[in-house]
Amino acid sequence: MNSEANKQLPLAQATSLELLDFFVGISEKYNFKYVLGKETAMGLQMHKGFMPWAASISIILLYDQLVEFINVCEHELKGTPYYLITHHNTEQFDDYFIRLAKRSRVKLGVGREKDEKYYDYYVDIIPGFYAGNTRNECRKIRRVYKKYEKILNSHLLSPGSLKTGRRIIRKLISAYYHKKKRPDDYERVLSTLQKHDKPTKYIFIPSNSKDEGSIIQTRQITERKLYEFEGNQYYSFFDIEEYLIKLYGRKYKVKYYEQPINRAILEGPEILRRVQLIQLDMLIELDKICRKHGIKYVLGAGTLLGAVRHKGFIPWDDDIDVFMLYDHYKKFISVAEKKLDRSKYFIKTQETDKDCNLTFLQIKRNNTKYLREGREHLSTHPGVYIDIFPIFNAPASRLLHFFQDRTCKFFKTMTWAHLGAESERNIIKRQCYRLLAKTSNKTAFRCFMRFANKVKKPSSELTCFYIMKNFKENPGNHRSTYDNIIEIEFEGHRFYATEYWDSYLKYTYSKDYMSYPAMADRIPKHMPAIVDVADLFPNITFDE
Secondary structure (H helix, E strand, O other): OOHHHHHOOOHHHHHHHHHHHHHHHHHHHHOOOEEEOHHHHHHHHHHOOOOOOOOOOEEEEEHHHHHHHHHHHHHHOOOOOEEEEOOOOOOOOOOOOEEEEEOOOOOOOOOOHHHHHHHOEEEEEEEEEEEEOOHHHHHHHHHHHHHHHHHHOOOOOOOOHHHHOOOHHHHHHHHHHHOOOOOOHHHHHHHHHOOOOOOOOEEEOOOOOOOHHHEEEOHHHHOOEEEEEOOEEEEEOOOHHHHHHHHHOOOHHHHOOOOOOOHHHHHOHHHHHHHHHHHHHHHHHHHHHHHHHOOOOEEOHHHHHHHHHHOOOOOOOOOOEEEEEHHHHHHHHHHHHHHOOOOOEEEEOOOOOOOOOOOOEEEEEOOOEEEOOOOOOOOOOOOOEEEEEEEEEOOOOHHHHHHHHHHHHHHHHHHHHHHHHHHOOOHHHHHHHHHHOOOOHHHHHHHHHHHHOOOOOOOOEEEOOOOOOOOOOOHHHEHHHHHOEEEEEEOOEEEEEEOOHHHHHHHHHOOOOOOOOOHHHOOOOOOOOEEEOOOOOOOOOOOO
16 A cells, blocks of 8 residues: 555545555455446546545446455454445445445444444445346346336425426436335345356446446456556556446546535545534524524424434535524524624624625634635635524415515525626526626625515415425425424434424425435535634544
8 A cells, every 4th residue: 555645645535545455455365356447447547546526436346256255354354444334234225336444433422323334434346247248138137227226216206396397207207116116126136137147248337327338348357457546556447448438428538527526525524524513513502592582493404304314414414404483583693693602603694794695694613614616715704604594474375475485586596696607517507697696695685685574474374485395385384383393302412393393304305204315315415625624523523
């Protein structure tokens, strides 16, 4: 292992390289023939190392050797900091690859041990199944797998999801495949993938690729070649260019070179956990103020889902969502400006930040940075934050409710447009944002508030402009949701949530809300390019 190279890499990349070297040691001992694949092969080809935005490593191993690798790991992993993550030892890990993992320092406390795996470092070891001597045989196996993949990644339709007008066809197809789910899906597809138990001309590598890139000739592995990767020599495909073109297309060098960089991925799961603990600290402070001054709030969206399903953060979540009725929201701002410890926290509003792009409130942690690339020049507080959303009174008329929602969402977009005019990648959208940005964010915000707060008299009809399914029947738009509150456990503390959390989550995420998303979606989605948490929570531990 090239220790000097490791020292110059971000922590997650360095640890992935450490795991790769451990895997290679076992492979050499037992004569396993592996190749580096997917984004690792791309990095090997383009950079002789990691792609700038990638941290994990993908290893491909013939399935019979993968089974043998799992068996020898029973004693090879003893006394090491490494372990295996598989379908058989991990809840809702319904895939055919496995992970060689290394424990991080993250501890979640009693009862949450199963979630700790999502805060560990890992490399993916992907099986290559013998798939026949003709491409037609391979395609038949691939069709079976792709059908399983659609079933595995399918979702129930949640109430009102078709009314948003977004991705309707995709949602209907997903619901169709969800009806086909069976408890033995995994085993049935595995038996198909194992159809050929002896070497064949072609192998099939389970992949979410939409083209023929998952079908390759076996000789690509058996006649593998050594390449340089981060200063060391590792094996990859005999014709790596052919493999990458089939998997990603001929323009892969242009398409994947400038992917956005996510610091949570490069620095690894410990930085994510430290951000979560900073956010938890701010939520605790918010809760203290609200309890003392009679201000009602509820946890909502993914934060509520995390409380119910994980008793804390969803392991790949990176924000906190709090909702308040507008009267309580105004009172909170007034009280927090006096009672919040200003040496630690900052209240971000349109009044405090020149370049504020929000129509809601954020509490931010001083002496931290949490910024998307290219926004360093903006006049706004850069710190780690939690979101606090106001819930407004709504008109009783369904038509007026719809008009208020669309009008406010337009001005909400206009308030954000000055950022979209700089950061939006889509040329057409960027031009639209530039047109909207001709109206200042302050003017747009005033227009938003004029329509949002149009109904002054308290009513049972409410509206939240920060959700897609903002319809009258949404439990999030019922006053009883915010009047009838209970305490719920979140990260070892007690916070407020609606008494009707089950109906709220069913409407928001469907009645299947206890199911995890697809493996590819179990990553933090908000962590930006610039993350600096100073010396906060350096031990990353959790205390009951």
